[in-house]
Amino acid sequence: MADITGSWLGSYWQQGSATRFEATFVQANNVVSGRISDDGPQGEADISGDIIGRHIEFIKQYLSHPERIRYTGTISEDGNFMSGQWTIGSKHSGTWEAYRGEDEFMISLQKRLEKQTALTGANR
Numbered sequence: 715m716a717d718i719t720g721s722w723l724g725s726y727w728q729q730g731s732a733t734r735f736e737a738t739f740v741q742a743n744n745v746v747s748g749r750i751s752d753d754g755p756q757g758e759a760d761i762s763g764d765i766i767g768r769h770i771e772f773i774k775q776y777l778s779h780p781e782r783i784r785y786t787g788t789i790s791e792d793g794n795f796m797s798g799q800w801t802i803g804s805k806h807s808g809t810w811e812a813y814r815g816e817d818e819f820m821i822s823l824q825k826r827l828e829k830q831t832a833l834t835g836a837n838r
Contacts, residue, residue: 716768716793717741724812726800730830737812741765750774765789770796785810 722737739748744766750759756776763772768791774783787798787810797811 715744715765716789718746718765718770718789718793718796720814722796722812722814724810726810727808728806729808732827735812737761746770746772759783761785770798774800 718739719741720739722739723734724737725732725734727733733752733754735750735752737748737750739746739761744764745762746765747760747762750761751757752759757778759774759776761772761774763770763785765771768789769786770789771784771786774785775781781802783800783802785798785800787796789796794814795811797809799807800810801807
C-alpha cells in the first residue's frame with residue numbers, strides 16, 4: 715500500500731479550466747485526512763477518506779460551504795503521482811491529478827495547457 719503522507723501539488727479540471735491546489739495528506743494505515751488549499755475562489759477544504767492498495771477515495775469539504783466533493787483515483791506504483799475523477803452529486807464532475815514533486819507538476823500542467831490551447835485554436 716502506498717503512503718501518501720506529505721505535501722502534494724495538483725490540479726482539477728472543471729469545464730475545461732484548470733484550478734491548481736496544494737494538499738497536505740496524513741495517512742494512518744488505510745485512513746487519510748488533511749487539508750487542500752485551492753487557487754480558486756473556494757479556498758481551503760478539509761479532506762477525509764481511505765486508501766486500499768493503490769486506490770484512493772476521499773471527500774473534500776470546503777470550509778466556506780457545506781458542499782461535499784467526492785474524489786476517486788489511483789496512486790502510481792512509485793507513490794509520487796495520483797489521478798482520477800471528482801464528482802459533486804450527479805451534476806458536476808471532472809478530472810484531477812497530483813504530484814509530490816513541483817517540477818513534475820509544472821511540466822504536466824504546461825503540457826496539458828499546451829494541448830488545450832492547440833485544441834481550442836484548431837476549433838476556431
